Amino acid sequence: MTSYDALLLVSFGGPEGPQDVMPFLENVTRGRNVPRERLEKVAEHYHLFGGVSPINQHCRDLKAAIEADFAAHGVDLPVYWGNRNWDPYLTDTVRQMADDGIRRAAAFVTSAYSGFSSCGQYAGDIARARAAVPGAPEIDKLRVYFNHPGFVEPFVEATRAALDRLPEDLRGRAHVAFSAHSVPMAQPGRERYAAELADISAHVAAQAAPGHDWRLVYQSRSGPPGQPWLEPDIGDHLEELHAAGTRAVVVVPIGFVSDHMEVKYDLDVEAAELAAKLGLAYERAATPGTHPRYVSMVRELLAERTAGPDAPRPALGTLGARPDVCPAECGHA
Template identity: 60%
Template sequence: MGEPYDSFLLVSFGGPEGPADVMPFLENVLRGKNVPRERMLEVEAHYQHFGGVSPINAQNRTLIASLRAEFDAAGVDLPIYWGNRNWDPLLPDTLRQMAADGRRRALAFFTSAFSCYSGCRQYRENIAAAREEVGAGAPVVEKLRMCFNHPGFIEPNAQNVRTCLEQVPPERRGEALVLFTAHSIPLSMAENCRYEAQLNEASRLVAEGAGAPRWRLVYQSRSGPPHQPWLEPDVCDFLREEHARGGLNDVVILPIGFVSDHMEVMFDLDTEARDLCEELGVNMLRAPTVGTHPRFVSMIRELVTERIAGDEKPALGAFGPSHDVCPADCCLYTPRRP
């Protein structure tokens, strides 16, 4: 069984916290990726539109505070650490601090509910690289299972969609369209993971829980070169096409692929998609992500206690619970170069 777990690590993407951080942050994010510089400058403008500050770090601080209260109430005696892939606090610095504190074995929650290279395997690679950088004494870090079909993820999302649908006039509610959005990824990445299948299953479960008969999974935030195929349709393209077909009066958009309302949600949905809906005369309601919803926070604690105690692993739908330990070839991705 090894040593007992002695710490909890929140692993996330990171984001700039001021205008001067934006370009260094984006260079970290895009290093080694086949992304046109024009796209990087475009994304920089998105961040500068909001003062150069991504909300993701503040949201993670709030989540950590909620988790601390949840852990304390449930008697989970684990200190909480936080490390990012792309910006302070960076994973090597966090693991160095954990080693200095005498931490030997941690459970990690990734701020991603779905399996793909970017959302799981790359974080595991980041942790492995950070452990190598820290060297002797670096703690062992084991990830918690993906939560895309956990009741603690599905139920708050369904509640958030249902709350939006209740704001649609009753006579139009049955025809309201629910769009579930997720970050698009290259098809070559999607081919060796269950990202698309998990997203469809989670969307189905949320739509069922919210009583939404009309729904569709769409994508957002594509960043690759135009000739490279990515998952489609794009949310704005779909809105235009659906409006052109007629009968689109009300749309509820839930960014199901995200666990917090960070920059891509704020710009791609709350700015671009909303502007488009206003132009088309479509009533758009945007459902919040799970964020720090109490049920989502308690779910993270449940993932910890099920691993420690070997408890039953709840999962909705037909997929069953995700694995604890990833197979060697899980979510492998080799970019296809032109």
């Protein structure tokens, strides 16, 4: 049995004003030789929303919801929050934890899947933050939770709700596209990431949209044109649906835990505008956000990790619960 004296919420971070946008994008892409023109193009997406990403406010809301859930269930632990790419930076948060006398914390990451981008990078960031802080607490990253009922059940509910918002005469034959952030084919853990997405998409489709055609698609790729990434791209898929005579589509952002910029721009603006141009009725399902079931999952993941490897680890779909410590293929072992 492991005892923790804090929970650490770890997220990606995002700009909170126009002046933050380019410094934030430079943080995200440091060392990747991304052309300035590409950064300026992405910056335009943020400026459409006043230069503010929704992700930091989401983390504030999620932190408050976790604290309320902990209090309601007698979990007497402080909740800290640190980001990879913007204030509050993870290293600063770990320093504050050390100053507060925290000795061992569990880390909940706002990314549900295996793979380098969604798991390994976060584990590496936690390790680097600890190395930079004398007397840093031990920090155990909670397991990957893509198939935990607390993550999946809100998507089932949201997919049904999105289908219900379609015109009644289009609803029965609507296509369901499950969308996730694309990654390079050469990225460590890519196969595991794609397998998890496919497995849980199939489960949500069976529960929320039985009899509907569905497909897993990808979005938000940012690499050089000649570099292979996971496909099909959601834009290409919408074009194919139109060509096949499909009249309505529900997009489920199955790869995302909240409505951050890749959801708000890439799906709610870019994909929605393309669907309108093609004459496709379009609805986007909600992400878990601060859904009570998702919030309670954090406490459940903490409890199972505290209880040790023999504790029940609920999982939907066919792949089973992932281990507490990720394999080398996530890119950080």
